Amino acid sequence: MSVALGSPRAELAEELDLLIIGGGIMGLSLAYNLAELAAAPAGRGASKLGTIDPNKIAVVERSYLVSGASGRNGGGLRMQWGDAGNVALMRESIEICRHLAQRLNINLWFRQGGYLFLARTESGERRLHRNVAIHEQVGAPTRLLAAREALELVPELDVSEVRVAAFNPEDGVVFPWPFVWGYAGQAVARGVSLRTHTSVESLEPASGSGYVARLSTGERVRAARVINATGAWSVGINRGLGIELPNHPHRHEILSSEPLKPFLDPLVVDLETGLYFSQSTRGEIVTGITMPDPPGKPTAEGVELGSSLRFLSNVSRALIRVLPVARHLSPLRQWSGPYDISPDGDAMVGPSPDHPALIQVCGFTGHGFMMAPAVGRLLARWLVLGEAHPMLTRWDPCRFRDGRAARREDMIIG
Ligand SMILES: Cc1cc2nc3c(=O)[nH]c(=O)nc-3n(C[C@H](O)[C@H](O)[C@H](O)COP(=O)(O)OP(=O)(O)OC[C@H]3O[C@@H](n4cnc5c(N)ncnc54)[C@H](O)[C@@H]3O)c2cc1C
Structure with a gap:
């Protein structure tokens, strides 16, 4: 089967309804869901806000697909969160994932082996007890286990x-790459333009309304609305328009080992260190751990990738403590990707302060991949049908300026 992965030569209409900057999972899930809404039976894709025409939607990606965080992550999906809103959102995302391979016509290697959280301290124990109580209230099938049951x-x-x-x-x-490719292929098949290897250099407010985007190819494209789906690079796009949001990039490292015979079903998390590990369908142990930002104020230019010995040593020690057989393991590959960290742990999705036609979809820290199937659907419905889901209201990027930000989540790992 072949899927369209965009092209550096894809045509762009000079006048777009919607320009999506960034061809990661967020931008592409949104593009696919918008195109799906447009193809919905008459009435469902139309609204007081108008209809959506996929031929007037373009995604512009600076590099190749899966070059950003969406191609570099651990592929974990969980509804085990500490906040009821996140639990409900992830239930929806996991439900979408159950049928997504058929819809996207690609194998997503989606395996439901569960997530197993281990608490070794009293405060970790309290967190898990509290979370499971919340999960019971919302009907999520999470249960507490004694050590011997683990x-x-x-x-x-x-x-x-x-x-x-x-x-x-x-x-x-899941295996992250086919998700990105599947969304891309199906969006393109429905009429969306997907231009790769082209960056948006700047946005200028257009006369009247909307924006003119200046591309690295020298083209200028006018769009009524623009989506900033550039993840850890979103700060750069915003700064050009004088928009200050408090998210910042952070390098998150990860590694995979030599392949082993399959033995590990769940993804395991050690709450106290932020260590996580799972076994891929190829048999590799894929593992990462929480590491603090290096000293100094991070900047958008600070999206630095690369791997460190410090990470290798930290993750190895933490892994062997929880999974002693790992002392015999050799690492095979080590890499990193950018987290886009939001200070209150909630994403930033919606119109920008003083720029209602520039919509942010950023700040997803270490969990944007798992949320993207639900977020793309909810945001498409908001853009076309005007349906404001409570999580979108909560994720309003203006909350920082207006003093409405509040930390609700304590299960952010990595
Ligand atoms: C090592 C690691 C492990 C992770 N593990 C998990 C996990 O297990 N589960 C989970 O849910 N999440 C995980 N995450 C987080 C997850 O990967 C991200 O939240 C998610 O992929 C963000 O998607 P995105 O589309 O917003 O950003 P990205 O995938 O980074 O996409 C943004 C795109 O914008 C492009 N771009 C930037 N600037 C421009 C420009 N000026 N013009 C055009 N294009 C531009 C970039 O090239 C990039 O492709 C992990 C992240 C990392 C780094």
């Missing part, structure tokens, strides 16, 4: 320090 799920674990564990069997892991 051991039944993964006999290779060292649970001598584990006070309690939490397990949700519907959480899982």
Whole structure:
């Protein structure tokens, strides 16, 4: 099967209804969902806001698809969050994922082996108890396990320090690349233009309304509305228009080991260190860990990739403590990608301060991949039908300026 992955030569209309900057999972999930709405039976894609024409939508990606965070992540999907809004959103995302391979006509390697959280301290134990109570209220199938029950799920674990564990069997892991390719292929098949290897150099307010985008090819494209889906690079696009949002990039490292015979079903998280590990369908152990920002104020120009010995040493020590058999493992590949960190842990999705026609879809820290199937759908419905989902209202980028930001989530890992 072949999928359209965009092209550096894809035609762009001079006058667009919507320009999506960034061909990561967020930009492409949105493009696909908009095109789906346009193809919906008469009435469903139309609204007081008008109809959407996929031929007037373009995605412009600076590099190749999967070059950003969407091609570099661990592929974990979970509804185990500490906030009821995030739990409900991720239930919806996981439900979408169950049928997405058929819709996108591509194998997503979606495996529901669950997420197993291990708590080794009293405060970790309290967090898991509190979360499971929230999950019970909203009907998520998360349950608390004693250490010996965790051991039944993964006999290779060292649970001598584990006070309690939490397990949700519907959480899982995917291979990220086909998600991106699948959304891209289906959006293009429905009429969306996907231009790769072209960056948006600047945005200027157009006379009347909308924006004129200046591209690295020298082209100028006018768009009634623009989506900033550039993740960790979004600060640069915003700064050009004088928009100050408090998100910042952070390098997150990850590695995969030599392949082993399959033995590990769930993705395991050690709450106290932020260590996570899963086994890929190829047998590799894929693992990462929370590492603080290096000293100094991070900037948009600070989206630095690359790998460090410090990470290799930290992750190895933490992994061997929880999974002692890992001491025999050799790392095969080590890489990194950018997190786009939002200070209150909530994403920024919606019109920008003083720029209502520039819509942000950024600030997803270490969990944008799993949220993208639901976010793309909700945002498309908001843009076309005017339906404002409560999470979109909560993620309003203006909340920082207006003093409405509030930290609700304590299960941000990595
Ligand atoms: C190592 C690692 C592990 C992670 N693990 C997980 C996980 O297990 N589960 C999970 O849900 N999330 C995970 N994440 C987070 C997740 O990958 C991101 O939240 C998500 O991919 C963000 O998608 P995005 O489309 O917003 O950004 P990106 O995928 O970064 O896409 C932004 C795109 O914009 C392009 N761009 C930038 N500037 C311009 C410009 N001026 N013009 C045109 N294009 C431009 C970039 O080239 C890039 O392709 C992880 C991230 C990393 C780095």
